[in-house]
Amino acid sequence: MASLLDVRNLSVSFGRNPAVDGVSFTLAERETLGLVGESGCGKSTTALALMRLTHHARIEGEARFGERDLMRLDDGAMRRVRGSEIAMIFQDPGTALHPLIRVGEQVADVMRAQLGISAAEARARALELFRKVGIAAPEQRLRAYPHELSGGMCQRVMIAAAIACSPRLLLADEPTTALDVTVQAQILELIREVSSEAGMSVILITHDLGVVAGMTDRVAVMYAGRIVETAATDRLFAQPMHPYSRGLLGAVPKLDGGWDEELTTIPGTVQGAALQGGCRFAPRCPLAGDMCRRDPPLEEIAEGHFVACWKAR
């Protein structure tokens, strides 16, 4: 499979603190990659850096998207990439949409800016998109303001705007975290539908391992600004090798039994992990030993299965 995106050694720092520290991964055409990890691990920052939407950040490394390096495009070229080739949807659709502009107009604006089509045509296409993303009574909804719509409906509008120019890559940052579970099921289904229909690649950022299990082909687990493990989704869930991945999977409450047993926990907190040398997970790791004072590289231990841990090899 040809790779669509090839991220090499991406680092993002705000002031002195690195939020993302040397992250490398590739994304194939039509592939859905899950980025998982707990708050502060750098998953959202990674996505924002790919879109070059970070403010006051120092970015190093490269992100090859086809022939181009996204990190080295000038602002004008980057603006043309956003929306037309890479689109992004956010966790809180209520604040991601402009509160004072009718939602239909917001979707039409994207197409007018990127495709250079007339206002009338953009409106007609917006209506079509609203139908496609399952918005009931689309003619009326085009004229609605975000506050008049529910969270799920706003997220559908966001998705309509994101797919308006048929991008090749969709970045979805916790797209269902703010939604109720029955609405989450609808939105995930919609993302699955539109991405497979258009042959889009997707990077799905989430803290919910259940969402990852159903939606992705491959998973990258992040901890304190680094990818600590990546593998095909089935393999990662069946044979997690990094102690952090194992801890994370063990800590999820199960719906189907083991209800009276204590949940596995990961002791300590992630605070300060990015500042220490060697393996960042070592202070919380049950397996940590002397060698963990050196930084473990991300190494391939089986085909397509990479782990950054001295003890897991």
Next chain:
Amino acid sequence: MSLVEAIRLERHYALGHGRVLRALDGVDVAIGKGETLGLVGESGSGKSTLGRTLVGLQQPTMGNVRFDGIDPMTADRATAQLLRRRRQFVFQDPSGALNPRMTLGATLTEHLRVQGWDRSATRARVPEVLEQAGLGAAFAGRYPHEISGGQRQRAVIARAISTDPDFIVADEPVSALDVSTRAQIINLLRRLQSLRGLTMLFISHDLSVIAHSCRRVAVMYLGRIVEIAPREALFKEPLHPYTAALLSAIPLPDPPRERRRRRIILSGETPDPTDAPQGCRFHPRCPIATEMCRRVDPQISMLAPDHGVACHHPGKIAARAEPATG
């Protein structure tokens, strides 16, 4: 013997222009001594309002709360104060629930003093509850911003258990927390519950969290309890179509099974609670609704001694979809 009871409980909010939000619209529930009842439902279902009304943070518009046989609304002042000590609340957002300008020790001290504890008893009690909440006495000198989210939630729990209450309402106690911290707090609440024989109402939108914390579960939808049963029965054979849909919508951390699962995808979202549908309030989203559901509001009925459901066609939908468990 039940410790806490809600009898035809209603709580309305006037929104102006004659619109009334019925957050609770006739809720009957009893929680036994030492029991943890789980309460699930989506946003706007009224689960927080029920919790707040049961501990007395809000007054019911109609109906009664009974605590240990007493109606707090009609109790005299001394009894009312005693009842406050015995009923405590754990809030969802631990950052918002703690005063940022007070140390944890000062927060706990204030709470105990307000609840009528004397100075020396308070001084002895503060380090003790910090210890019990898994923080350690040294945390008394810390400010909320100096500690992590999980530790803040432990502090909120410490405050709730400090007066040695009989009943605790935990309102989404782990929703703001990360996976690894969430597991710690679930374990802590469970340990405290069994150690002290606490009675608890555990509110969460997450059924898997509920499964690990409670033996009996109530499901709310638009101000009503639509199903209530022991967790095994509720998860394996949900009788209400809303419960079945809720279960089937939860993503499981198990890739092969996730791909095989057939979901019941409900159409639409929870309707506007100021304008609840006629008949069964779930019927506009229900895949098996009939003419009767559009006309007649179903009352909760006991289909087994401990399994109540408010549906005209109980159990019909579960057979169609793969249950979430099994």
